[in-house]
Amino acid sequence: MKGFILRLQRAKNEDLIVTILTERAMKSYYRFYGARHSILQLGYLIDFEEEDEGARFMPRLRRVSHLGFPWLYRRNRLMAWQQFVRLFEPHLRDTESLEPFYFELLLEAARRWERQNPKRIVCESYHRLLKHEGRIHPLDRCYICEKSLNEEVALMQALIPAHPGCIYGPSLPRQKLESFFESGKCTWLEDSEIDLIYSTVSKGL
Template identity: 40%
Template sequence: MQGYILQIQKIKDEDCIVYILTNSSLVKSYRFYGARHSKITQGYKLDFELEHSMTFLPRLVNTMHLGHRWLINRDKLFLWQQFIRLFYEHLKELNDVEEIYFNVLEECALKLDKQNAKRLFIEAYAKILDAEGRLHNCDFCFLCDYEIGDKVALARGFLPSHEHCMNQNGFDKDEIEEFFKTKKSLNLSDETVNRLYNILLDGF
């Protein structure tokens, strides 16, 4: 099996519970510490096997990290692990998951070596919101239900609102609507990308 390590929880000594996102499930497994066992790291793609138990979690065995060149870039790895944590918080109560989540991570991992991390992640965030039916148009404020003008403020999950309702500066509405439609950040300024990324960090 293959998947991305979303979370590692230490439980005793060096033993831990490891949450791995595959293309169909969020695997919760037990990893015991031993001299012959390689270190595992949050955010890495892992090839692994499970030894099932009648009384406890399946044991994580025969693990191998599947690396990417960008993993040695500390800045990109930091942003990647931030993004990965959002997936854990969003999916942690589930067992079976839609393939979209794994596919989006796979696409990001393959592109991250050559693309800007923040741009890549806000595009991925928009794709997931859209797949979940939660990427709204910018016509009406989610707080007061009145029509939005030329500027749109965005809350967690890119929910649109008036600047005064959110008490924050908005974005150019046409730019945001184009971004929501295309899921491409090419026409967005670096400042806009940074602001959208900060909203992303609030979670799905």
């Protein structure tokens, strides 16, 4: 099975509890410490087998191999990846089974991570996620005061639009945001505008 490591927690001794997103589920596994075991890191894509037999409270992780991406050796790219991947575990927690959408979203992002600006990939991936979950808010009314929005729009968590004055936040031109919401592409956005969307995404999915 292939999956992305979304969370690593220390257990007793040097053992680990590893939360993995596969095509169909997000699940936690127990990994006993072994000096010869490969090192696992947040965000890694691994191939593995699960061993249920004799497992008291959690299946165990077996035959792990790491499927690398070239950017793993670029520190900034890896850190940005880990920040992005970290957002998925709280979002998908308590879901029993999943559609392959989330795994595929991460896989596609990982493939683009080497060549494109990670912040732009995060913004576009997040737009796809909101659209998939039917959570795109139309850019007509402010979420706080419910009056019409003007030319400048501020964003709350989940890219919910508001008046800059209503949330005391920085804003973007509404037209640009509209083309981003419609196309899912952030080609027309300046880096500073991307930063604003990215920081909103970083608060949680």
